[in-house]
Amino acid sequence: xxxxxxxxxxxxAEGRAANLPCNHSTISGNEYVYWYRQIHSQGPQYIIHGLxxxxxxxxxxxxxxxxxxxxxxxxxxxxxxxxxVYYCIVKSNTGNQFYFGTGTSLTVIP
Amino acid sequence: EAGVAQSPRYKIIEKRQSVAFWCNPxxxxxxxxxxxxxxxxxxxxxxxxxxxxxxxxxQLPKDRFSxxxxxxxxxxxxxxPAKLEDSAVxxxxxxxxxGSYNEQFxxxxxxxxxx
Numbered sequence: 001x002x003x004x005x006x007x008x009x010x011x012x013a014e015g016r017a018a019n020l021p022c023n024h025s026t027i028s029g030n031e032y033v034y035w036y037r038q039i040h041s042q043g044p045q046y047i048i049h050g051l052x053x054x055x056x057x058x059x060x061x062x063x064x065x066x067x068x069x070x071x072x073x074x075x076x077x078x079x080x081x082x083x084x085v086y087y088c089i090v091k092s093n094t095g096n097q098f099y100f101g102t103g104t105s106l107t108v109i110p
Numbered sequence: 111e112a113g114v115a116q117s118p119r120y121k122i123i124e125k126r127q128s129v130a131f132w133c134n135p136x137x138x139x140x141x142x143x144x145x146x147x148x149x150x151x152x153x154x155x156x157x158x159x160x161x162x163x164x165x166x167x168x169q170l171p172k173d174r175f176s177x178x179x180x181x182x183x184x185x186x187x188x189x190x191p192a193k194l195e196d197s198a199v200x201x202x203x204x205x206x207x208x209g210s211y212n213e214q215f216x217x218x219x220x221x222x223x224x225x
Contacts, residue, residue, distance in 0.1 A: 034213075043114075043201050043216025044153065087152055097166055098143075098214060100152030 004088045009105045012082075018075040020104050022088030025069040032091045033064060034098065035073045037084040044087065044100075047073065078108045112136065114217035116202050122223045128190040131220045135183070135204030141165075143214065144177055144187050145201040153201055159185065189222075197224045 005023040012018040024033060034049040048055055048062045050071070055062045061074040075082055087103040115134040123129050135142050140161050145153035156175065157167040161182040170177065174193070179185040189196055199219040 036214075041218075043203070043219055044214075045216070046213035049213070085152075097155055097158060099155065100145075102150075102152050 003099075004090055004101050006086075006088055006101060006104045008102065009107070011107050011109055012075075012078045014080060014108050014110050015077055018078040018082065018106060018108070020073040020075075020086050020088075020106065021070065022073070023070045024088070024090050027068050027090050029068075033062065033068075033071050034089040034091055035060070035062065036087045036089065036100075037082075038087065038103070039081075039084045047086075049091075078106075080108050080110065082106065083108045114202055114204055114215050116200075116217040116220055118220055119218065120221050120223075122225065123192055124225050125194055126191040128188065129192055129222060130186050130188045131200050131202075131222075133185045133187070133202030133217060135185070135202070136206075136215055139204035139206050139215075140182070141205040142179055142185050143203040143205070144185070145203065147199045147201055147219070149198070156187070192222075192224045194224050197222055 032049050032051050035047040036044040037047055038044040048057055048060050050062045050064055064071045085103040085105050087100050089098050089100060114136055117132050121129055142159045144156045146156050147153040156170045157177045158165040159179040162179050175189055177187045199221050201216055201219045203214040203216045205214045
């Protein structure tokens with residue numbers, strides 16, 4: 001399975017856009033990029049996923065580079081409730097397994 | 111829609127004791143996962159069920175951990191005997207099925223402390 005690399009921590013001012021990068025240089029052609037987040041003392045929560053095209057939903061936008069070796073999760077207007085650990089995951093193309101790394105700890109500052 | 115239920119939420123035991131965790135997935139979800147999350151790390155997959163069959167248990171320490179999903183609904187994860195390094199949060203997740211559009215839904219987890 002492809003591995004992902006994320007910065008261990010980031011800060012973002014409340015109301016500003018939070019841009020969380022992820023490298024997945026060994027991703028295979030049919031593997032998707034998923035993003036989950038985990039707020040303290042809760043289970044992980046799905047945010048968004050994509051294959052090649054950029055995706056947007058009510059929570060965030062996902063920008064995937066043309067070569068698919070990296071992606072960026074964008075929270076357009078970060079709030080204090082967005083403080084969490086964000087995991088970038090490349091989904092295995094067999095068995096539906098998800099492999100989490102250590103993620104990026106995002107702190108939204110008032 | 112009810113979420114993934116887990117119990118107990120917290121458990122404290124002494125090393126060499128046994129412990130069991132229970133998970134009730136979202137109704138109709140065929141795929142069920144158990145993860146172990148050690149403090150400061152991301153969740154690590156222990157076992158995956160598709161209905162009542164095991165799809166992947168390659169990271170399950172089978173000398174002490176066991177899991178079952180009778181009738182393809184509820185699941186239990188057991189540790190016997192527990193070691194200090196088993197202290198972690200045990201997360202259960204479920205998913206409707208295969209394909210790229212079915213996200214995993216996680217329960218709140220069971221926090222295990224082994225003394």
